[in-house]
Each structure stands twice: as structure tokens, then as C-alpha cells.
Amino acid sequence: MDSTQSHQLPFPWLNPVAQQLTQTWQSGRFHHAMLFEGQQGIGKFALSRWLANGFMCQNPQGPHDTQGALYTQGLGACGQCKSCLLFNAGNHPDCRTIDNDNPSIGVDDIRQATAFVYSKSQIAQRRVLLINKAEKLTEAAANALLKTLEEPCANVFILLSCDDRAKLLPTITSRCFKMLVTATDSGLVYQWLVNQVGALDEATFNQLYTLSNKAPLKVLEWLQQNKLAEVEQFTGQFGQWLTGNLSNVVLKNALEGNAFTLLLFHHLLINHLRTRLVNCHEVKRQAVNAGQQFAAVQQLFDQMSQFSRDGLQILGQNKSLALFTLLNQVASCIKDIR
Numbered sequence: 001m002d003s004t005q006s007h008q009l010p011f012p013w014l015n016p017v018a019q020q021l022t023q024t025w026q027s028g029r030f031h032h033a034m035l036f037e038g039q040q041g042i043g044k045f046a047l048s049r050w051l052a053n054g055f056m057c058q059n060p061q062g063p064h065d066t067q068g069a070l071y072t073q074g075l076g077a078c079g080q081c082k083s084c085l086l087f088n089a090g091n092h093p094d095c096r097t098i099d100n101d102n103p104s105i106g107v108d109d110i111r112q113a114t115a116f117v118y119s120k121s122q123i124a125q126r127r128v129l130l131i132n133k134a135e136k137l138t139e140a141a142a143n144a145l146l147k148t149l150e151e152p153c154a155n156v157f158i159l160l161s162c163d164d165r166a167k168l169l170p171t172i173t174s175r176c177f178k179m180l181v182t183a184t185d186s187g188l189v190y191q192w193l194v195n196q197v198g199a200l201d202e203a204t205f206n207q208l209y210t211l212s213n214k215a216p217l218k219v220l221e222w223l224q225q226n227k228l229a230e231v232e233q234f235t236g237q238f239g240q241w242l243t244g245n246l247s248n249v250v251l252k253n254a255l256e257g258n259a260f261t262l263l264l265f266h267h268l269l270i271n272h273l274r275t276r277l278v279n280c281h282e283v284k285r286q287a288v289n290a291g292q293q294f295a296a297v298q299q300l301f302d303q304m305s306q307f308s309r310d311g312l313q314i315l316g317q318n319k320s321l322a323l324f325t326l327l328n329q330v331a332s333c334i335k336d337i338r
């Protein structure tokens with residue numbers, strides 16, 4: 001691997017945040033605990049790993065001057081030294097990672113991790129602890145981690161990543177330097193996706209990108225799973241349902257147990273309601289019942305948000321009933337404001 005290649009970030013849209021990290025590092029004001037927050041599928045954990053690799057590397061690369069000479073130590077790993085090889089093999093003794101599919105991160109995981117934090121470095125000058133999906137920390141685990149965050153050790157960095165900061169204890173977030181990871185340059189994301197999957201028309205990209213809430217890795221996953229056909233089929237069903245030509249039962253069957261169509265439904269309905277809200281505003285002075293229509297649409301918005309919070313996250317026997325109840329409410333409400 002050549003040195004230019006090893007500098008590269010895993011995803012091009014991470015460039016602005018990586019530059020910001022490098023500048024902070026070079027200014028000597030780097031915080032010992034970082035919290036990377038952003039959409040699922042934006043590459044937060046990949047960013048944490050890139051940073052951790054830079055911390056471990058014995059020959060870190062920085063920005064170069066116009067002659068190509070290295071003028072300052074940066075965060076780009078060389079990819080070739082012993083530390084880099086160990087890191088890439090997942091065997092670096094000075095790097096510990098908590099990243100698994102378990103529903104929660106328990107106090108035992110954190111106790112083992114903090115024992116590592118207070119141990120001695122073996123190869124690198126620093127030690128790094130990475131915690132992916134930090135929102136899975138149980139309260140006891142979060143409290144166990146708190147002590148480590150409050151009493152930082154020299155040359156130890158703790159890198160947390162999470163999809164939703166609101167699910168973390170405020171005592172944790174207040175002790176971390178928070179960075180929001182986003183993909184703002186959609187042209188860059190489009191080009192990256194084209195490189196991954198080959199041909200991709202822009203309209204399809206725009207539809208999926210909006211649906212993903214601007215999470216490129218989510219879009220890639222959907223493209224690889226051929227979700228496009230599903231989008232087209234369900235969008236047709238949704239249109240029929242809106243006009244009363246598809247029953248609530250049929251729509252419920254299409255939605256039940258399918259997180260993707262549920263997300264699509266939410267997206268299509270919110271878009272529809274948004275259009276209705278604009279119309280309600282326009283006719284407000286003319287129509288006698290405009291105020292009632294407005295209230296009805298607002299109520300639907302609230303119901304959808306509530307359902308997204310509860311229904312999309314809580315698995316249980318009542319999910320089917322909750323979904324059917326919601327569809328009945330939405331259908332009757334939509335009839336009133338059509």
C-alpha cells in the first residue's frame with residue numbers, strides 16, 4: 001500500500017470532519033473523549049477507526065507543503081508500520097473496541113474496557129478505546145464509564161459513536177467533545193455510489209437519499225438489496241390507498257414486519273401531509289373549516305411521530321394492532337382533509 005492510499009478516509013464525505021479533527025490535533029487542543037453523532041449509515045464508526053489508526057501509527061502522516069514534504073505530524077496512518085499492521089488485523093494491544101450486535105453494552109464490558117484504559121501502553125504511545133453505538137450503554141455501564149471520562153489518563157483517547165445523542169445520559173455527553181457527522185455534498189455521495197454499484201440514475205438516487213435521511217451507506221445497502229422495485233411497488237399501493245382504492249388491511253399487510261416499507265410509508269405520508277398543510281395555509285382565509293383541517297393534519301403529524309418513536313423501535317405483540325389502529329386513524333383523517 002502506498003502512503004497516499006493509506007491517508008485516504010474510508011468515505012469522501014468525511015473529509016470536512018477529518019480536516020477539522022486534524023486541525024484540532026495540530027493545535028494541541030484535542031479532547032480525550034470524542035462523541036461522533038450522526039445518521040445511521042453515515043460512517044461514524046469508520047471515522048472513529050480512521051482516527052484510532054492515526055493515533056496508533058508509528059509514522060503518522062500530516063498535510064504536505066507544495067513540494068510534497070511533510071510539514072507537520074497529522075492523523076493519517078501510514079498503513080505500513082507494525083502498529084498499522086496490527087491495527088488492520090484487529091490485534092493492536094493498545095486499541096480496544098466495543099462493537100457488537102448485542103442489544104446492550106453492559107457494565108462488565110465497560111469494566112474490562114476501563115481496566116484496559118488504566119493499563120500501560122505496549123507498542124504505541126497512546127491507548128484508544130472505541131465504543132460503537134454508545135446509545136446501547138445501560139445506565140450502570142454509562143455510570144461506570146463516567147469515572148473514566150471524568151478522570152482522563154494521559155495519552156488515552158475514548159472515541160464514542162452514536163446514532164442518537166438524546167439516548168445517552170447527559171452526564172456522558174457533557175464530558176465529551178461532540179461532533180456531528182453528516183454528508184452535506186450530495187454530488188460527492190452520488191459519485192461515490194456510482195463507483196460502488198455502476199450505473200445509477202439521479203432520480204433514483206435522490207429518492208433513496210431523501211428516504212435514507214442522507215445516509216449514503218444506507219442507500220448503498222438498499223441498492224445492493226434491490227429495494228428500488230419495492231419502492232416503486234409500494235409507492236403505487238400508497239397512492240391507491242390515499243384515494244380509497246386500497247383497503248387498510250392490504251396496506252397493513254404490506255407494512256407489517258417490513259421496516260423498509262414502514263419507513264417508506266412514513267416518508268410518503270409526511271410528504272403528503274406537508275403538501276396538505278401548505279394547501280391549508282393557502283385557503284385559511286377563505287374556507288370556513290380551514291382551521292379544523294389544519295388541526296387534523298397537525299394531529300396526523302403528531303400521531304406519525306408518536307408511532308415512529310414507539311412502533312418502529314418497540315417490538316411486541318401489540319405492534320400489529322398499533323399499526324392497524326394508526327392506519328384507521330390516518331385513513332379517516334385523510335378523508336376529512338382531502
Ligand SMILES: [Zn+2]
Binds near residue numbers: 060078081082
Ligand atoms: Zn503506521
